[in-house]
Amino acid sequence: MSYVANTPDQQAEMLKACGVSSIADLFADIPHDLRPKSFNLPRAKSELEVFDFFQGVAARNYSHLTNFLGGGFYDHFIPAAVDAITSRSEFYTAYTPYQPELSQGTLQAIYEYQTDICRLTGMEVANASLYDGGTALYEACQMALHATGRGRIVMDGGINPVYRKMLYSYTANLSIDFFEVPMSHGQRDREQIFQVLDNNTAAVILQNPNFFGVIDNYTDVVEHCHARGILVIQSVYPIALAVLKTPGEMGVDIATGEGQSLGIPLDFGGPYLGFMATTRKLVRRMPGRLVGRTVDRNGRESFVLTLQTREQHIRREKATSNICTNEALCALRAHIYLNLLGKEGLKKVAGLCHAKALYTRERFRDIPGAEIMELLPIFNEFMVRLPIDAGDLAGMMVERGIAPGLPLGRFHPGMENYLLVAVTEKRTKYEIGTFAETLEQILAGA
Amino acid sequence: MIPEDRKYAKTHEWIKIEGNTAVAGITDHAQEALGDITFIELPAVGDVLERGSECGVIESVKAASDIYAPITGKVAEINSELQSRPEIVNESPYEKGWIFKLKKFDAEQLEDLLDAAEYEAILDEET
Numbered sequence: 103m104s105y106v107a108n109t110p111d112q113q114a115e116m117l118k119a120c121g122v123s124s125i126a127d128l129f130a131d132i133p134h135d136l137r138p139k140s141f142n143l144p145r146a147k148s149e150l151e152v153f154d155f156f157q158g159v160a161a162r163n164y165s166h167l168t169n170f171l172g173g174g175f176y177d178h179f180i181p182a183a184v185d186a187i188t189s190r191s192e193f194y195t196a197y198t199p200y201q202p203e204l205s206q207g208t209l210q211a212i213y214e215y216q217t218d219i220c221r222l223t224g225m226e227v228a229n230a231s232l233y234d235g236g237t238a239l240y241e242a243c244q245m246a247l248h249a250t251g252r253g254r255i256v257m258d259g260g261i262n263p264v265y266r267k268m269l270y271s272y273t274a275n276l277s278i279d280f281f282e283v284p285m286s287h288g289q290r291d292r293e294q295i296f297q298v299l300d301n302n303t304a305a306v307i308l309q310n311p312n313f314f315g316v317i318d319n320y321t322d323v324v325e326h327c328h329a330r331g332i333l334v335i336q337s338v339y340p341i342a343l344a345v346l347k348t349p350g351e352m353g354v355d356i357a358t359g360e361g362q363s364l365g366i367p368l369d370f371g372g373p374y375l376g377f378m379a380t381t382r383k384l385v386r387r388m389p390g391r392l393v394g395r396t397v398d399r400n401g402r403e404s405f406v407l408t409l410q411t412r413e414q415h416i417r418r419e420k421a422t423s424n425i426c427t428n429e430a431l432c433a434l435r436a437h438i439y440l441n442l443l444g445k446e447g448l449k450k451v452a453g454l455c456h457a458k459a460l461y462t463r464e465r466f467r468d469i470p471g472a473e474i475m476e477l478l479p480i481f482n483e484f485m486v487r488l489p490i491d492a493g494d495l496a497g498m499m500v501e502r503g504i505a506p507g508l509p510l511g512r513f514h515p516g517m518e519n520y521l522l523v524a525v526t527e528k529r530t531k532y533e534i535g536t537f538a539e540t541l542e543q544i545l546a547g548a
Numbered sequence: 549m550i551p552e553d554r555k556y557a558k559t560h561e562w563i564k565i566e567g568n569t570a571v572a573g574i575t576d577h578a579q580e581a582l583g584d585i586t587f588i589e590l591p592a593v594g595d596v597l598e599r600g601s602e603c604g605v606i607e608s609v610k611a612a613s614d615i616y617a618p619i620t621g622k623v624a625e626i627n628s629e630l631q632s633r634p635e636i637v638n639e640s641p642y643e644k645g646w647i648f649k650l651k652k653f654d655a656e657q658l659e660d661l662l663d664a665a666e667y668e669a670i671l672d673e674e675t
Binding site: 386416 | 586587589605607611612614
């Protein structure tokens, strides 16, 4: 097999097969004045020049900053083995297997990933993954709407505003009635949710920890909703699940989340990993691919794509979703990450995140001008109110080598002075100390 | 043989009147065409079905097909045994494999359905 595609010989052969004499003949139907005059392509670059060019682009990244950014995407440590195993060509170069059962290794990896997600969320079944946390949440809404035959979704104010925007953008041309429960300073109010539920409500969406970092036990909300035939969807932070009450333990119907924290680097917004898990009862409503374990006719363990009648290639327009792929490589990273850490390792990471965030919050309480609202229960992220615009502060901090967190005014008008600070296991006591001192200096000067 | 004690829809459902109840299922031809049935999504008791509306789904190893209500009526009972043993529809489409029962149905609509001979004629055309 030739590895140089599109040689002059091949071109001649293809033109002959098409019955034309030149490539220009293929465009004969396009009027001359509609054809490009020139493609304005620069001259070809050598490998060295291309390398230098991209080095220059990469150097513009602010990757040297000490990172306290969160808001759904976190700077966790990734063991080197994740890259080493994922980059094996058997995994790295394979696209969605069109004859899936031929790729037993890929299916086994996906099956094991599904098992990880079930154990992490405490749910009964998980799919082979979706694009990201936001699209997974959208798919969960569709599931709830179809399962209940109702048309309204009640969204807690603690949902990540990025996800909220995605939900609205996905459903702009669908007749879905979204109701947002307002929220004050990270604290949620049960009565506010209960009051707006009606007989047309398909589901309530909650996020744990919520966008402001606050954690909660939603068992009572789930019970209240189920009594009215309403499903509960919970968007979760997977690392936090190692120490928090899981969606399964709370009785949630559909759990979704962003899997970036599980061994996937922060890469300009993706590719990331959407995970989804649900109950046995709702499995036929679940979108996406699903790998099952079975035995072949000789009794050997084997893996198959199962329940495909939910999917587009069989169910056509009545499929559960138009999703017919998954984020296999990202899911593989998550699987390797989780298995390298193990149950205890993941708990340790979660415990470190939590302890360091509490320590940082305590440090900030001593800084004049920095106001920690109420001491709400958090996982690894918290809000601080500043006497100045949080965006301005972030600019000053970046100059000093620190990405201090997410200024909230961009998402929540009126919260311009609020900063959302995330702390992962990677942050050292020294880095936290420098952050606090720098903040104190800036605020003293302001 | 196609039973003569009931009526048929062109979409391959049958309906049989038993007193004030109308029992519905799918035909032998339908189960044969679908192949091994793996799952049946049943309507819910209390649902009011409109004639011709989708009221369930049958999944087989080959395909997923909708079940249409042959006449308008209210679901009084469903064959819940099909949830754990959907293959009953393959084994006994006209008897044990019934799918749902309607009450308060529109008996006049039965006139628009096919009798056994007419249904058989349609099958002959199809094949």
